[in-house]
Amino acid sequence: MDGITIALSKGRIFEETLPLLAAxxxxxxxxxxxxxxxxxxxxxxxxxxxxxxxxDAPTYVQYGAADIGVAGKDVLIEHGGDGLYQPIxxxxxxxxxxxxxxxxxxxxxxxxxxxxxxxxxxxxxxxREHFAAKGVHVDLIKLYGSMELAPLAGLADAIVDLVSTGSxxxxxxxxxxxxxxxxxxxxxVNQAALKLKRExxxxxxxxxxxxxxxxxxxx
Numbered sequence: 726m727d728g729i730t731i732a733l734s735k736g737r738i739f740e741e742t743l744p745l746l747a748a749x750x751x752x753x754x755x756x757x758x759x760x761x762x763x764x765x766x767x768x769x770x771x772x773x774x775x776x777x778x779x780x781d782a783p784t785y786v787q788y789g790a791a792d793i794g795v796a797g798k799d800v801l802i803e804h805g806g807d808g809l810y811q812p813i814x815x816x817x818x819x820x821x822x823x824x825x826x827x828x829x830x831x832x833x834x835x836x837x838x839x840x841x842x843x844x845x846x847x848x849x850x851x852x853r854e855h856f857a858a859k860g861v862h863v864d865l866i867k868l869y870g871s872m873e874l875a876p877l878a879g880l881a882d883a884i885v886d887l888v889s890t891g892s893x894x895x896x897x898x899x900x901x902x903x904x905x906x907x908x909x910x911x912x913x914v915n916q917a918a919l920k921l922k923r924e925x926x927x928x929x930x931x932x933x934x935x936x937x938x939x940x941x942x943x944x
Contacts, residue, residue, distance in 0.1 A: 731791060746933070786914065797911075846886060
């Protein structure tokens, strides 16, 4: 395809990316929340949007199935950045990667005593690097959702997960005890596509960067 393909995931990233794309004259003609289509045309004949899982966006861009995409920093760390150009922090879909435990557990004491903690997370690489840097021994348990259930059901002592408002933690009697990293979404570009379609892609990047730099983008 001579045009540009943009990989987006449904939900918060899609909604918060819309005003950024609009700055480049790109507006999807259908809403992925109500349409079953996975390839959505836009107001520009040379640009289409493909709807993917958030964790798959880097893969589509890396292998050239999409030229541009949007992915959270958490996903990019877990995926790895090979073949991806990450020119812009879009400052959208902001949250924090945190360690959380059941209320009442003395986390600091357990760490000082050298206890081997069981930690449930979807973000194995981030968790491994964090605890290794602290010299804390952990057994990591890979889960794909409902992370808060793991300590409540006795599967894990702690979790590593994204926290936005903290309301889900509070509702499940968990408390965040350690900040790991701030997360926001990045614009990612296939490096080969940037060479082959440089003029079109750079124009889109410049338009988006102008909105992000002016602070007009919502976060």
